[in-house]
Amino acid sequence: MGFIETTLSSFVSLIPxxxxxxxxxxxxxxxxxxxxxxxxxxxxxxxGAFPLGGSVCGVLMIAGSSxxxxxxxxxxxxxxxGCCTAFIHLRFRIxxxxxxxxxxxxxxxxxxxxxxRSNLSVFxxxxxxxxxxxxxxxxxxxxxxxxxxxxxxxxxxxxFYFKTEKGTAMRAVGSNPDMAEAQGINxxxxxxxxxxxxxxxxxxxxxxxxxxxxxxxxxxxxxxLINGLAALMIGEAITGKQTVLRQLLAPFVGAIVYYQLVSxxxxxxxxxxxxxxxxxxxxxxxxxxxxxxxxxGPAAAKETFRE
Amino acid sequence: MxxxxxxxxxxxxxxxxxxxxxxxxNLTLATGEFGVxxxxxxxxxxxxxxxxxxxxxxxxxxxxxxxxxxxxxxVHKRAARLARVFQDPMRGTAASMTVAENMLLAELRAxxxxxxxxxxxxxxxxxxxxLSVLGLGLENRLxxxxxxxxxxxxxxxxxxxxxxxxxxxxLLDEHTAALDPRTADIVMQATIRxxxxxxxxxxxxxxxxxxxxxxGDRVIMLDAGKVKLEIAGEEKKNVTVVDLIGHFxxxxxxxxxxx
Numbered sequence: 001m002g003f004i005e006t007t008l009s010s011f012v013s014l015i016p017x018x019x020x021x022x023x024x025x026x027x028x029x030x031x032x033x034x035x036x037x038x039x040x041x042x043x044x045x046x047x048g049a050f051p052l053g054g055s056v057c058g059v060l061m062i063a064g065s066s067x068x069x070x071x072x073x074x075x076x077x078x079x080x081x082g083c084c085t086a087f088i089h090l091r092f093r094i095x096x097x098x099x100x101x102x103x104x105x106x107x108x109x110x111x112x113x114x115x116x117r118s119n120l121s122v123f124x125x126x127x128x129x130x131x132x133x134x135x136x137x138x139x140x141x142x143x144x145x146x147x148x149x150x151x152x153x154x155x156x157x158x159x160f161y162f163k164t165e166k167g168t169a170m171r172a173v174g175s176n177p178d179m180a181e182a183q184g185i186n187x188x189x190x191x192x193x194x195x196x197x198x199x200x201x202x203x204x205x206x207x208x209x210x211x212x213x214x215x216x217x218x219x220x221x222x223x224x225l226i227n228g229l230a231a232l233m234i235g236e237a238i239t240g241k242q243t244v245l246r247q248l249l250a251p252f253v254g255a256i257v258y259y260q261l262v263s264x265x266x267x268x269x270x271x272x273x274x275x276x277x278x279x280x281x282x283x284x285x286x287x288x289x290x291x292x293x294x295x296x297g298p299a300a301a302k303e304t305f306r307e
Numbered sequence: 308m309x310x311x312x313x314x315x316x317x318x319x320x321x322x323x324x325x326x327x328x329x330x331x332x333n334l335t336l337a338t339g340e341f342g343v344x345x346x347x348x349x350x351x352x353x354x355x356x357x358x359x360x361x362x363x364x365x366x367x368x369x370x371x372x373x374x375x376x377x378x379x380x381x382v383h384k385r386a387a388r389l390a391r392v393f394q395d396p397m398r399g400t401a402a403s404m405t406v407a408e409n410m411l412l413a414e415l416r417a418x419x420x421x422x423x424x425x426x427x428x429x430x431x432x433x434x435x436x437x438l439s440v441l442g443l444g445l446e447n448r449l450x451x452x453x454x455x456x457x458x459x460x461x462x463x464x465x466x467x468x469x470x471x472x473x474x475x476x477x478l479l480d481e482h483t484a485a486l487d488p489r490t491a492d493i494v495m496q497a498t499i500r501x502x503x504x505x506x507x508x509x510x511x512x513x514x515x516x517x518x519x520x521x522x523g524d525r526v527i528m529l530d531a532g533k534v535k536l537e538i539a540g541e542e543k544k545n546v547t548v549v550d551l552i553g554h555f556x557x558x559x560x561x562x563x564x565x566x
Contacts, residue, residue, distance in 0.1 A: 172412050180401070182360070183386060185420075
């Protein structure tokens with residue numbers, strides 16, 4: 001009994017912190033979902049865009065700009081990074097995954113150049129989390145409120161967007177690029193814009209993370225992609241992906257559930273170094289499940305991704 | 308009006324397997340005219356259609372639609388004037404989107420897309436009406452994802468989508484070839500109805516000689532990237548399957564049987 005009690009009590013005490021963290025990281029999951037599901041463009045840029053957002057935000061804050069301006073700067077930088085990945089794929093016909101790896105690797109140097117060193121403390125600077133009336137900045141409650149409001153706003157905006165004429169066209173590019181082109185849709189513009197948007201979200205997540213934790217680190221992106229992927233898969237298992245609404249809910253639901261699960265594992269005494277192995281295995285199982293269920297028979301109609 | 312002027316395209320230029328796909332091909336289709344293109348495999352039918360739709364860039368020559376030079380226009384810009392139904396039912400529709408969303412995409416083909424909500428009650432009613440013409444019950448399945456439809460239903464939807472905004476040129480690329488005979492017949496009848504009622508300038512590629520005999524104002528036979536033969540007017544009305552097959556450079560019994 002003792003084990004379960006201590007596990008539960010430490011898990012429960014961690015819930016608010018984890019919730020704040022998962023709301024911030026749900027932007028990264030969103031930045032992974034949009035390329036994968038809306039554009040059929042498996043994209044790895046987020047692993048570089050996340051620390052890019054953090055670096056830009058940190059440097060801007062230290063230079064004295066307001067926290068919102070710092071986030072806007074990060075968003076813009078992430079957008080450009082995403083556009084680069086999409087452009088490399090479209091123009092040079094390089095596989096989407098490789099294009100993402102290239103950009104992510106190059107961004108490591110870029111991030112170091114932006115910050116000038118490997119980490120940067122912004123502790124003591126005003127952050128967006130300090131602005132909640134009635135709550136003391138820096139505590140989970142204020143982070144949950146601010147991140148929650150931003151998440152809600154982004155969710156509503158995106159849901160509206162994907163139902164508009166432009167948004168429908170962007171989804172068509174992901175569903176069938178040949179058909180989209182034949183229907184007068186500029187596939188280049190939609191892809192570059194969409195992947196740029198995803199990069200912008202990942203970078204926003206990085207910027208919020210920096211303001212939340214009080215420092216930017218060039219290595220803060222390591223593993224963020226596989227965590228995001230795991231979160232996305234959990235989310236899709238819960239919400240499904242049959243409609244735009246469900247597909248769009250998946251990253252947020254998934255992020256919240258996934259980071260609570262991680263917190264539960266850690267509370268149960270799982271050594272933190274094993275976490276990435278466990279996450280990787282989880283993603284592998286989720287990806288392998290359809291093939292295992294089918295047995296060794298002929299491959300059923302699988303999802304087609306752009307190459 | 309559609310004009311193809313001395314279109315030339317060579318694949319694998321300078322290599323041992325160099326292939327002249329289009330050899331100074333000339334073709335003019337008057338406004339409202341229905342041309343049927345036949346020819347053996349490798350005659351250049353697909354290359355010609357791809358060149359007209361913009362997915363194949365010509366080495367030289369021009370493509371004009373209603374007198375406007377579209378030779379250097381990318382596919383998505385040409386789409387404002389031109390619609391195409393592919394042979395493969397999977398290619399012409401967005402599988403993971405609903406019937407209504409596919410109809411919306413087609414409606415917006417020539418228009419600029421806005422940030423206004425795409426589907427509204429007015430549009431849905433209009434789509435329902437347009438799809439009811441087919442008699443396949445698609446009008447009651449507007450919220451169904453297209454991947455759940457049969458090949459024939461998808462191809463019928465592609466056809467309705469293609470003609471939805473009265474394109475200047477309609478390209479039909481063996482659009483019934485992948486369907487079973489009964490469904491092929493339904494799609495073909497729907498094609499003829501819409502093409503004649505909207506008086507669309509249409510170019511249809513087919514391997515079905517009976518279709519070439521029965522439909523269209525003119526038969527255009529391609530061979531080695533050139534127009535080998537054109538049959539129009541009275542002659543077209545009296546032409547038979549055997550006549551047409553007689554013009555193929557390689558004659559096999561199988562072609563006769565297949566028709």
